[in-house]
Amino acid sequence: AQKITQTQPGMFVQEKEAVTLDCTYDTSDQSYGLFWYKQPSSGEMIFLIYQGSYDEQNATEGRYSLNFQKARKSANLVISASQLGDSAMYFCAMREGGTGANSKLTFGKGITLSVRP
Amino acid sequence: DAGVIQSPRHEVTEMGQEVTLRCKPISGHNSLFWYRQTMMRGLELLIYFNNNVPIDDSGMPEDRFSAKMPNASFSTLKIQPSEPRDSAVYFCASSFYGTQYFGPGTRLLVL
Numbered sequence: 001a002q003k004i005t006q007t008q009p010g011m012f013v014q015e016k017e018a019v020t021l022d023c024t025y026d027t028s029d030q031s032y033g034l035f036w037y038k039q040p041s042s043g044e045m046i047f048l049i050y051q052g053s054y055d056e057q058n059a060t061e062g063r064y065s066l067n068f069q070k071a072r073k074s075a076n077l078v079i080s081a082s083q084l085g086d087s088a089m090y091f092c093a094m095r096e097g098g099t100g101a102n103s104k105l106t107f108g109k110g111i112t113l114s115v116r117p
Numbered sequence: 118d119a120g121v122i123q124s125p126r127h128e129v130t131e132m133g134q135e136v137t138l139r140c141k142p143i144s145g146h147n148s149l150f151w152y153r154q155t156m157m158r159g160l161e162l163l164i165y166f167n168n169n170v171p172i173d174d175s176g177m178p179e180d181r182f183s184a185k186m187p188n189a190s191f192s193t194l195k196i197q198p199s200e201p202r203d204s205a206v207y208f209c210a211s212s213f214y215g216t217q218y219f220g221p222g223t224r225l226l227v228l
Contacts, residue, residue: 035216045208045219091160103148103212104173107160 003027004092004108011113013082020067021077021111023092029053033095034075035105036066040088048090051075079113087115119143121220123209129226135197138223141190142211150217151184151194152208160208166192199227 005024013019025034036048051059051066059066067076079086089112093105122141130136142149150165164174166186174184181200186192196203204227210217 033215037219043206043224044221045210047216047218050216103167103214103217104150104162104165105217106162109159 002108003096003106004094006092006108006111008111011111013079013086013113013115015084015115015117016081018078018080019082019113021079021090021092021113023075023077023108025073025075025092025094027073027094027096029096031097034066034068035093035095036064036075036077037091037093037107038086038088039091039110040085045091049077082115084115084117087113089113121209121211121218123207123220123223125223126221127224127226129228130199131228132200133198134227135195136199136203136225136227138194138196138207138209138225140192140194140209140220142192142209143213143218144190146211146213146218147189148212148214148217149186149192150210150212151192152210152219154206154208154222155204163194196225199225201227203227 003026032053034051038046049059049061049064049066051068058068063080065078089110091110092108124139148167151163154160163176164184169186184194206222206224208219208222210219
């Protein structure tokens, strides 16, 4: 089974509107971390937001928030007030276990977001 | 603060040639990761180091690939001999017990 699932083929949003990018995960670990990265057309991978499995509140970073639903094993990224510069590929990733030596990430296949003016 | 530095940014080579990709992690980070990204396979972890020691190289596709980390501030990924199917973007990332920060990547084209 895939550990990270991103099934939306491509998303479109009107500028200034909010958009939700879906991510579901699969793990039997109690301690894990969830990450979102942005990859614009220029190619770099930009870290956006992190949620730890024990964090009681949803993570927020500026216009980004993570809708963490532990029982449903989902970690959706919400982008508020979309901007043209938000057009990019978005990757969800998971780190299983704690932040010790075994800190590799498993990435989903990504979702393409296009912001319309 | 300087981020992860990778060189070269672009590499075009002919099949059979040796290719060496270089990475300088963020100062103070203790883990370093090499990824490969292609349209077909997405983002794949090749190998990662913790405190300069290789921890997991199960993603290295075959013996043509090798990676070293001689010190905390430098790592190399070598492909010898290179093949057209090795064409991809190779990312290096580093972390300190947490979030991984990526370098700009090396775009490799093997003709």
